[in-house]
Amino acid sequence: MSEKPKPKPKPRRTRHAATLADVGREAGVSAMAASAVLNGATTSSRISQPTRERIQEAAAKLRYRPNATARGLADRRMNTIGVATTFSANELNQYFLEVFNGVIEGAAAAGQNTTVFALTDWPECERRLPAICDGRIDGLILLSPWLSLEAGDKLPDHTPFVSVHANQLLPGVTNIESDEEAGAFEMTRQLLALGHRRILHLAGPPDSIGAQRRVAGYLAAHAAAGVPPAPGHVQYGHFTTEAGRRAFTEWLLHHQGQPMPEAIFGATDSVALVAIDLLVERGLRVPQDVSVVGFDDTLAARSAHLTTVRQPLREMGLRAVELLVQRIEAKQQDKPERVIDQVVLRTEFVKGRTLAKPRKLALLIA
Amino acid sequence: MSEKPKPKPKPRRTRHAATLADVGREAGVSAMAASAVLNGATTSSRISQPTRERIQEAAAKLRYRPNATARGLADRRMNTIGVATTFSANELNQYFLEVFNGVIEGAAAAGQNTTVFALTDWPECERRLPAICDGRIDGLILLSPWLSLEAGDKLPDHTPFVSVHANQLLPGVTNIESDEEAGAFEMTRQLLALGHRRILHLAGPPDSIGAQRRVAGYLAAHAAAGVPPAPGHVQYGHFTTEAGRRAFTEWLLHHQGQPMPEAIFGATDSVALVAIDLLVERGLRVPQDVSVVGFDDTLAARSAHLTTVRQPLREMGLRAVELLVQRIEAKQQDKPERVIDQVVLRTEFVKGRTLAKPRKLALLIA
DNA sequence: CTGAAAGCGCTAACAA
């Protein structure tokens, strides 16, 4: 071939610190040797001791820093997993914190970093997903995603996914959940066993699968005990504090003059806690006058000694990472993999201080 | 098998989806044109409408996805900020959640992603910092870092930093904090004004600047009121629930038979909340028998209606991102910048339900 | 208006 034009040394807008090439030059070896020594590339064992040392010295002298971006580009791997969830400024999300804690821990254990994609809502997720799965992460955890099946079909296929508490099973995405119905069943069973009959369930949104399962548990426990649920005692709403406040307030308004429920079963701890607030504001005592129980066992519940159903949120986060990393590895090695549809973890009754026997005389709603 | 000369089209371990080159080929234009159209590179306006459309079509057809890693490498910018903090599995960190919420929000507003580096302790941070600042993030927020000055000197200098609640001002790192001393002062002032005299301050670690400031506020308020602090009523410990439990239990043990404090001022909400627990376990009522107040105004405190000092944690997170992004921009454009040392936000007294006048008769510690 | 070429920093494959 023709002579190499050999252009000028190029100004090199020296952004990054020293590069492998720099180190190599300094040590009088190739960049590749430096790579082998410094970043443990495949050939690392084949470098002689003296060369090794020269390279180490040069690296130290030039304060060499590997560049993750470049490595990621070459490797097609960033060692970073993503977590996508809705994150609202007005109400802090305990649930998120608990799961996230597990994710962080699992990721650290697997040598992965974690980047968070904060969404305002799930439609936004559908839009942004392609941009999210653009090489910066190796896999993504969807945290209680609310995606349509069509959206699920359009998930980028070069990125492995795992979901936690998905509202809808997505094709090819392992979902981690807990046996919420069993949890709600057990909780309701305990309430009934104590003698409670008018148990108000402040439920989540009717189109949430989780909310449905909790309602199902509530109803099943009644059926199992041969007790018909108190009529009108399932009030749908949402999982948040504010929604809980609205739902309960409204329910009370619509039931003025009627007997106060003996127990209130919130669809989440937030709902239960705000119910306690509202009862206290009315001069009622918990649990002497009304028992209140929740669902999730988040931090606020624990510090309030709320009786609740524990979902192993941290474990769910851990598990999600584990499964995701497995899938990433498999994909990396082009290994076949059979995707597990679901992993269901157990829920557990947590005895707090907000559950007691019903009082003898019914209170009337003021 | 044997013929080889012709360097084959290269198997191209087809990892990533379609590339710009693919799109260009499909549309019969150069990759560069595709880049201009699809990713809004500098020259984007100079592409003719028809070409534009052809490229768009081709991109859609091939399901082109930009690759952030490649772009990051070329741009030397990932549009990602990092947050480094210690994260322990055994105790959930409310403080983190609050600040993080602000960070997430700020980052989203600035079009940045957020990646979390979970550390077990700050020495680990010093070790990992070089590896963290390796091109994957454009800047880093240190969340209540506890770094020595020497460590501060060794911070990689190609990455801008911002700290929140740093225990030690780091050179060239803007620190965001709140006027904790003023907050503690005001809280103590209120306690004294209500008539409290034996105020037990369950403080943080003596070597924490934040703990020191809270103690300073406590003492200053006494001085301002002309009331000598009750002797032995500052007990050092740590900011966590467990540490709070230990500290209070121990203190009570050492003061058996002496009067119970009229009020307890926890260095954090966690400490205050666990103090309430311990009091209740001893059959005491809060606030009728003992007032309990905290510091931070985290979620658990709010749901417990704890009287506390609010630190604007979310705002601090927002501000941190803002400042960091500014610095990143400045750096990108090689603009000179004068680094602000500190930003101090205001704290605020939050009236809850755990503060009342002291009871007339002193209780004795059992 | 468009394309060719070079390079961001690193790694794998192949020679030497």
Next chain:
DNA sequence: TTGTTAGCGCTTTCAG
């Protein structure tokens, strides 16, 4: 044991 070459996918000069 070491160096050379050729990308990873994208962007930015600089020519046409």
